[in-house]
Amino acid sequence: MNDDPAELAVEFNRRLREVVLLVRQATTGLPLTAQQLSVLGSLESGPRRMSDLAAEHGVRQPTMTVQVNRLEEAGLVSRGRDADDARVVTVALTDEGCRDLAHGRRARTAFLAERFAALTPDERAAIAAALPAIGRLRAP
Amino acid sequence: MNDDPAELAVEFNRRLREVVLLVRQATTGLPLTAQQLSVLGSLESGPRRMSDLAAEHGVRQPTMTVQVNRLEEAGLVSRGRDADDARVVTVALTDEGCRDLAHGRRARTAFLAERFAALTPDERAAIAAALPAIGRLRAP
DNA sequence: TATTGTTATACTCTATAACTATA
DNA sequence: TATAGTTATAGAGTATAACAATA
Helix, strand or coil, X not given: CCCCHHHHHHHHHHHHHHHHHHHHHXXXXXXXXXXXXXXXXXXXXXXXXXXXXXXXXXXXXXXXXXXHHHHHHCCCEEEEECCCCCCCEEEEECHHHHHHHHHHHHHXXXXXXXXXXXXXXXXXXXXXXXXXXXXXXXCC | CCCCHHHHHHHHHHHHHHHHHHHHHHXXXXXXXXXXXXXXXHCCCCCEEHHHHHHHHCCCHHHHHHXXXXXXXXXXXXXXXXCCCCCCXXXXXXXXXXXXXXXXXXXXXXXXXXXXXXXXXXXXXXXXXXXXXXXXXXXX
């Protein structure tokens, strides 16, 4: 087997695009967008600062301000102030946000689960075996 | 190893989100957006109809009209009419579009190639072995 | 002066609804 | 009447630049 990182990158990029398109086609019309769900997911482990959220999601601060504004208007998150540093805004999941996060995740995952169920056990095993390596792309 | 499609879907979805974020962070500021590059890529094998392009990219016709308008203004694609059916608009890559496609792809792929180069040969092999199965998610 | 966050403005991507032209 | 495409309008997501408040 050829072990050229550049060729692998091209192939991987192509598959990635296919899957992203597939998921998008299957999840249009859901009440929460992928980004909103993603932000809510970051808050699952506890409140976070605006700047941390922005960094984690690879967006600028004003972008996160907009997203948090909308989530706050929808009642899914709440803003708070840091006790030690009055400049810092913290964002926390509300009970309703917690519920919607669970629902949204289920809806998105259900589609993928169906597709995985249609694969052979060998195919599923191949994908499962690759996930740790894919995760290592983040911190090489 | 656990072979539950639902669990695999959750894990896969998580990795997918990570990689998408990673690529986005690495490719902001490039002259061509991911969608523009994607549309140009569809035209590489020859001219296509508007409706085919829209279907392939999982978007509505008006969305594709907008994207093609911009690409046409930028000189990267050209519109044509079908000889047999006067309603049909065909879209073709221009020479400049062909060049920009190659450059854009290289820029995007170069980032991934670096990350792949930092993995071990075993990790690359695991990912390469999973790509066919991932491709099969499209047509289960 | 540096950091945290917001506001203002603009561009891309997307959708639905209404329209034109052709079959 | 049905199909291919466009125009009009709206909303989400993103960015940069300019600003306020706090450290």
